[in-house]
Amino acid sequence: MWLFVAVVCLMQQTTESEEFLRKRHLNPQEFMTTNEIIQYWGYPSEEYEILTEDGYYLQINRIPYGMHSSGKTGPRPVVLLVHGILLESRCWIANLPNNSLGFFLADAGYDVWMINARGTSWSRRHKTLSIDQEEFWDFSIHEIAIYDIPATINFILQKTKQEGLYVISQSQGGTLAHMGKERICPFQ
Structure with a gap:
């Protein structure tokens, strides 16, 4: 008993x-979501959903400028932050603003973009598949490298009207950048 x-x-x-x-x-x-955390610390935040060639919807987040930036218009150097395995975009803003790379770069004058690769909490949609279907999860880092990274870079370059961008990645993110190099190179 x-x-x-x-x-x-x-x-x-x-x-x-x-x-x-x-x-x-x-x-x-x-x-909080990535967008909510960015706003919580007083930074401007934008959130977008993009579609990959193979039908996955990805959420990407943007910090277009720093909290104390006086010149909020005009071109700024663009940087894409690519998270590691089992992480998501929040990993770049998880600490206090002076200790988080996403906020640090925004305050340094960069236009900061953060990807959420397919399968993460914020990128679990597909044009025709449900997350309950086995086919939805039938992907590897190869598909993330050849579909997610180029789709994200294309979207960012179109949105910012820039000719190139910087990519900062960690762990799996670095592997993705190297694996997708041939598809990414045309964007450099």
Whole structure:
């Protein structure tokens, strides 16, 4: 009987743990989207959804200029931040603004773009497939390199009317840039 009571109490505690964390506000950014975090720190934020050649919709985020930029118009150097495996765009803005590369670059005068590769929390849509279908998940880093990266770069260059951009990546993001080099090179 005591074992049953202990299991029921444990189950009750587990189901309430997320609600408990939300109420305690340990980290207000914990349950925010990339867009919300950017705005939380007072930066301008834009969010776009782009379509890849093979039908995946990707969410990309933009910090067009820094918080204290006086010249908010005109061309700025463009940088694309590509996250590593099991991460998403929030990894570039997860710390305080003076310790997050995304904010640091925006304050330094860059037009900052951050990708969410297919399969991440923010890029789980397809033209014809549902995330419940096995075919939706039938991709590897090869498809991310040859479809996601070029589609993102094309969109950014069209939107900013720039001829080129910088790419900063970590972990899998660096591998993606190298794997997709032949498809990316025409954009340099």
